[in-house]
Amino acid sequence: xxxxxxxxxxxxxxxxxxxxxGTPDEIGEEEAEQLLSEAGLDSEAIxxxxxxxxxxxxxxxxxxxxxxxxxxxxxxxxxxxxxxPPRNESELARQAKAxxxxxxxxxxxxxxxxxxxxxxxxxxxxxxxxxxxxxxRNSLDAVQEQLKRKIERLKRKxxxx
Amino acid sequence: xxxxxxxxxxxxPDFKQLTKRLTAYGxxxxxxxxxxxxxxxIPGTGLSIEDFVGKVLVEYTLGKIKHHKSxxxxxTVLGTAMRNDIIDALRKRSHERExxxxxxxANEDSEVQEREKPxxxxxxxxxxxxxxxxxxxxxxxxxxxxxxxxxxxxxxxxEAVLDLDLYKPEEIADAIGTDAADIQxxxxxxxxxxxxxxxxxxxxxxxxxxxxxHS
Numbered sequence: 001x002x003x004x005x006x007x008x009x010x011x012x013x014x015x016x017x018x019x020x021x022g023t024p025d026e027i028g029e030e031e032a033e034q035l036l037s038e039a040g041l042d043s044e045a046i047x048x049x050x051x052x053x054x055x056x057x058x059x060x061x062x063x064x065x066x067x068x069x070x071x072x073x074x075x076x077x078x079x080x081x082x083x084x085p086p087r088n089e090s091e092l093a094r095q096a097k098a099x100x101x102x103x104x105x106x107x108x109x110x111x112x113x114x115x116x117x118x119x120x121x122x123x124x125x126x127x128x129x130x131x132x133x134x135x136x137r138n139s140l141d142a143v144q145e146q147l148k149r150k151i152e153r154l155k156r157k158x159x160x161x
Numbered sequence: 162x163x164x165x166x167x168x169x170x171x172x173x174p175d176f177k178q179l180t181k182r183l184t185a186y187g188x189x190x191x192x193x194x195x196x197x198x199x200x201x202x203i204p205g206t207g208l209s210i211e212d213f214v215g216k217v218l219v220e221y222t223l224g225k226i227k228h229h230k231s232x233x234x235x236x237t238v239l240g241t242a243m244r245n246d247i248i249d250a251l252r253k254r255s256h257e258r259e260x261x262x263x264x265x266x267a268n269e270d271s272e273v274q275e276r277e278k279p280x281x282x283x284x285x286x287x288x289x290x291x292x293x294x295x296x297x298x299x300x301x302x303x304x305x306x307x308x309x310x311x312x313x314x315x316x317x318x319x320e321a322v323l324d325l326d327l328y329k330p331e332e333i334a335d336a337i338g339t340d341a342a343d344i345q346x347x348x349x350x351x352x353x354x355x356x357x358x359x360x361x362x363x364x365x366x367x368x369x370x371x372x373x374x375h376s
Contacts, residue, residue: 024183024186028182042199
């Protein structure tokens with residue numbers, strides 16, 4: 001049996017993994033959203049916590065009167081929660097824009113009657129489709145559940161707003 | 162700003178998108194090592210996918226991880242660094258556990274055993290990765306094979322990679338008699354199925370030990 005260093009073994013497994021499950025750049029934004037949703041991970045909450053972590057790093061630069069590294073500055077700009085008080089006019093404008101976009105998104109959903117008052121019922125014609133495995137059906141059920149939850153969430157936000 | 166800090170298109174990266182994609186990739190890596198769900202952590206360390214994503218992004222924003230175009234896209238550089246961190250944490254954890262086990266069995270002083278035992282109990286929250294040898298290639302191959310054994314289309318890709326040593330989508334496509342786009346779709350399916358299926362612990366080693374002890 002070949003004696004490999006841990007690094008060699010790790011590289012070999014990484015190579016197999018890349019061939020089977022792909023490299024990180026094979027996961028696009030849309031697929032990422034699906035994977036996160038299926039894993040029950042909330043990307044907004046993750047962004048908020050990451051922002052706090054980066055903010056703590058930034059504080060050390062501010063305390064030392066040093067300029068922020070450009071990438072840290074950009075990361076803080078990108079991840080700054082919309083709920084945070086605006087620090088200047090451009091942030092105020094960004095938050096206002098995001099607020100309007102959210103309202104427009106909800107209005108579109110309401111207009112297309114995607115948010116009915118009655119409990120949601122989905123057409124499940126795929127169930128009779130031939131050539132689908134049980135796992136395919138489970139995946140479709142999961143997508144259906146995901147959509148249901150998303151609409152319910154929007155309904156709740158709409159009721160709160 | 163220096164070129165190495167920009168993404169592959171020479172622009173500042175979008176950190177929201179980067180975080181989302183890295184977290185998704187992290188969930189795939191966790192599933193490869195039988196860790197799944199939103200509360201999944203590496204046993205004994207408490208480290209979650211989010212911790213690993215945060216670590217590489219902090220390092221990147223502080224310039225500790227540099228991105229050079231020659232090393233691939235930014236997401237690949239950061240994703241690979243994160244994957245290696247996850248594997249190192251799993252290895253370290255399983256190594257510590259092994260050492261703790263050895264120190265307990267070597268020491269016959271019951272007082273010492275009493276003192277060390279709670280540490281093991283603390284680590285019992287998720288036991289699956291403790292049973293696998295993180296860098297055992299044969300074990301990894303067995304676990305992948307058994308996870309997708311009942312899905313012909315996915316099994317074909319698994320066999321092309323594991324048995325024929327084919328790594329590029331075009332090579333796999335040629336061997337199976339399809340096109341590269343179809344292989345990419347199947348790989349996407351493999352990723353999606355992975356968290357549900359999980360690469361469960363394969364007990365080959367235990368079986369061997371049993372055979373050896375009865376031969």
